[in-house]
Amino acid sequence: MAKMKGAVVVDVERCKGCELCIVNCPQGVLANLKSQVNAKGYPYVYMKNPDDCTGCTNCAVVCPDGVLTVYRIKV
Amino acid sequence: MDVKDIIKPENLVYERTKNLTDKALSYCPGCGHGVVHRLTMEVLEELQITQDTIGVASVGCSVLAYEFMNIDMTQAPHGRATAAATGIKRCWPDKYVFTYQGDGDLAAIGTAETIHSCNRGENFTVIFINNGIYGMTGGQMAPTTLPGMKSSTTPYGREVELMGNPIKMTELVAQLPGTYYVTRQSVHTPANVRKAKKAIRIAFENQKLNKGLSFVEIVSNCNSGWKMTPVDSNIWMEENMFPFYPLGDIKVNGELVTK
Ligand SMILES: Cc1ncc(C[n+]2csc(CCOP(=O)(O)OP(=O)(O)O)c2C)c(N)n1
Ligand code: SF4
Ligand code: SF4
Ligand code: SF4
Numbered sequence: 001m002a003k004m005k006g007a008v009v010v011d012v013e014r015c016k017g018c019e020l021c022i023v024n025c026p027q028g029v030l031a032n033l034k035s036q037v038n039a040k041g042y043p044y045v046y047m048k049n050p051d052d053c054t055g056c057t058n059c060a061v062v063c064p065d066g067v068l069t070v071y072r073i074k075v
Numbered sequence: 076m077d078v079k080d081i082i083k084p085e086n087l088v089y090e091r092t093k094n095l096t097d098k099a100l101s102y103c104p105g106c107g108h109g110v111v112h113r114l115t116m117e118v119l120e121e122l123q124i125t126q127d128t129i130g131v132a133s134v135g136c137s138v139l140a141y142e143f144m145n146i147d148m149t150q151a152p153h154g155r156a157t158a159a160a161t162g163i164k165r166c167w168p169d170k171y172v173f174t175y176q177g178d179g180d181l182a183a184i185g186t187a188e189t190i191h192s193c194n195r196g197e198n199f200t201v202i203f204i205n206n207g208i209y210g211m212t213g214g215q216m217a218p219t220t221l222p223g224m225k226s227s228t229t230p231y232g233r234e235v236e237l238m239g240n241p242i243k244m245t246e247l248v249a250q251l252p253g254t255y256y257v258t259r260q261s262v263h264t265p266a267n268v269r270k271a272k273k274a275i276r277i278a279f280e281n282q283k284l285n286k287g288l289s290f291v292e293i294v295s296n297c298n299s300g301w302k303m304t305p306v307d308s309n310i311w312m313e314e315n316m317f318p319f320y321p322l323g324d325i326k327v328n329g330e331l332v333t334k
Contacts, residue, residue, distance in 0.1 A: 006088075007081035018105030018305040024265055042104065050078050057089040058265035064109025065100055066091035071081045 002074040006055020008047055009069040015044035021059035021068060027052040030059060092117045094125055096145045101136070105305020107295030108137055110262040111204060114272045115175070116144055118279055128171040128279075129163055131156045133185075135177035136211045137204065154185025157192035157201060164199045171282050172199040178219040179209040182244045186218075189244065196253025196287035200278040203244065203290065206297035207316060214300030218242045221319055226300070241319070245292040249326040255287035257326035261294045261317070263309040274324075286329060294320050 008029070015038060022030045022045060031048035038044050045067075047053065055072025094116035102108045119125045125146055132140040134153035141148035151159040156174035164172040181189050181203050189201075208226055209215040216226040216233060219241050223232040233241070249257040256278055260271035271293060278289035294316050298308035324332050 005076060005081055007078040009082060011091075014099060016104035020105050020263075020305055020309070023306050040099075047078070055081075055088055056265075060089045061265045061268045062110065062263070064102065064104075064106055064113075066095060066109070066113055068089070069087070069091070070089040071083065071086040072088045073081055073086050075076065 004054045004056075004072055005075050006053040006070060006072045007050065008053060008059060009071070010045055010047075011067045011069070012044045013038050013040070014065050014067045015042055016040075016065055017042040017044060018064065019045070020062050020064070021045060024062045025059050026056065027054060029053045092120050094120050094145050096143055098142050100143055101139055103299045105296065105298050105308070106136070107206070107262050107293065108204060110268060111175075111202065111271070111293050111295070112137075112140065112143055114262070114268065114275055115173070115202060116146075118272060118276045119146065119171075122276065122279055124171050124279065127169070128173070129167070131160045131163070131172070131174045133174065133176040133180040134211075135180050135209070137175055137177060138211070140175050154180050154183070155188055156180065156185065157197070157199075158188045160199045161192055161195070161197050164197060168198070171279055173202060173279070174199070175202045176204070177210065178203070178205045178207065178244075179212075179217045182218045182242055190248065190251070192253075193248040193288050193290065194251045194253045196255070198282055198285050199288060200275075200282065201288065201290045202275065202278075203292045204295050205244075205292050205320065206295045206300065207241075208297045208300040210297040210300050214297065214302075219244075221315060224315070243320065245290065245320075245325060248288075248290055249331060253287050254290055254326055255284070255329045256281050256289040258290070258324045259292040259294060259320060259322050261312070261322055263296065263312060267322075292320075294322070
């Protein structure tokens with residue numbers, strides 16, 4: 001069966017570090033490096049486990065700030 | 076495989092709709108307002124009615140909605156959004172018209188306008204964000220505040236004997252003959268966001284039928300006002316708001332849904 005592989009691009013300056021994407025990612029891909037903040041002072045998210053992303057878009061769908069762009073391919 | 080091989084235009088599956096302006100939203104981190112703004116703008120884009128839609132912002136945290144939604148909009152005095160929308164829609168019946176209101180706006184100061192617009196069956200869409208509190212002004216008790224719920228003006232919890240009962244506006248307007256579609260949704264999980272988007276889409280499509288008002292309540296968090304993290308506020312909402320404000324359709328095609 002074809003497997004889906006995904007990737008997420010974080011618009012870092014838009015992210016407010018609310019973590020709703022993190023808890024709604026079924027694959028545990030996203031995390032928040034609390035030590036890194038954007039110009040507004042928010043700690044932003046990043047793909048901690050990029051290999052596990054399926055491109056399901058759940059993270060982008062729950063993000064209130066339109067931070068995430070999702071890409072997906074069949075492998 | 077490297078993410079660079081995946082991040083290519085032909086593999087794009089989700090991006091922020093162009094119907095939102097580039098401005099950063101003024102909402103607190105994790106606030107449901109942002110999701111509902113985006114869904115509304117996505118629906119207009121998908122129905123290809125962006126150019127033919129006029130929005131009416133209200134007073135509350137979403138007072139600046141016209142800064143974020145890249146469409147024709149106006150902003151009504153507190154509580155009067157449905158009165159303003161009535162005027163716009165009656166002057167311009169071919170346009171799609173919607174209001175975007177909080178519970179303080181729609182269910183307190185605007186109760187008369189809300190009920191009479193619903194009862195008259197005005198042919199527009201109401202998007203009602205119920206976070207059980209006055210967010211913008213500092214988390215005071217709203218008519219929608221749950222029994223026992225803490226707010227800045229009910230620090231020991233809403234006492235029904237003293238402060239009265241919360242009001243379920245959505246069930247109330249469903250009883251009025253002028254409403255055609257009445258539903259309650261939420262936007263705290265991917266599945267709920269997708270359902271809420273379908274509801275908003277129906278609420279706009281209904282305007283073509285000219286059969287009355289479509290009313291979409293979104294039960295949403297006000298994590299700042301509730302004094303919780305965004306993640307905790309959504310859990311609290313599931314445990315406390317949904318039992319009192321159950322999700323689902325209340326009236327479809329002008330008929331009350333029998334459960
Ligand atoms: C005529 C008038 N009365 C009172 C206010 C103060 N006021 C501003 S926003 C607000 C309540 C907003 O609460 P809600 O509609 O629930 O929206 P939220 O901020 O929670 O999204 C009030 C009472 C006002 N701006 N105008
Ligand atoms: S949901 Fe959006 S704003 Fe919140 S942490 Fe994730 S990317 Fe950032
Ligand atoms: S697209 Fe799906 S799997 Fe990938 S980060 Fe987002 S929620 Fe997780
Ligand atoms: S105060 Fe509440 S409703 Fe207003 S933006 Fe913040 S979380 Fe949202």
